[in-house]
Amino acid sequence: MTTFTDPHLSLVRPVEPRTPQGCEECxxxxxxxxxxxxxxxxxxxxxxxxxxxxxxxxTARPIVQSFEPGEDWRYCFIDEAVV
Incomplete structure (x- = not known):
């Protein structure tokens, strides 16, 4: 079985949500x-x-994580892959 290791995971930093109440632009x-x-x-x-x-x-925000309660998956927009 081949495991994909996304090189963009190196961009992940400790962050706090800028707008924890919802989508910033919305x-x-x-x-x-x-x-x-x-x-x-x-x-x-x-x-x-x-x-x-x-x-x-x-792709300006390459690695995102679900901000939904109970979800912890991550997605890379550059590679279009769950990481």
Whole structure:
């Protein structure tokens, strides 16, 4: 079995959520979101691809982690892979 080790995991830093109450951009303009993701390099909290505005998904924030209660998975937008 081959194990994929994402080289972008080296970018992960200890971060605090910048807006723990919700998506940073959606909060600023008053729009709804579905699920939240937090960037593990800067602490940005954004809404997922199922949300109307999709603020989490960008290669500028390469590694995100689910910001949903009970979830701890991570995703690399550069490699488009769960890590």
């Amino acid at each position: 909060l600023a303009v008053g729009t709804p979101w579905m699920h939240l993701r937090m960037c593990l390099t800067c602490g940005h909290v954004g809404c997922c691809d199922s949300s109307p505005n999709r603020h989490a998904g960008t």
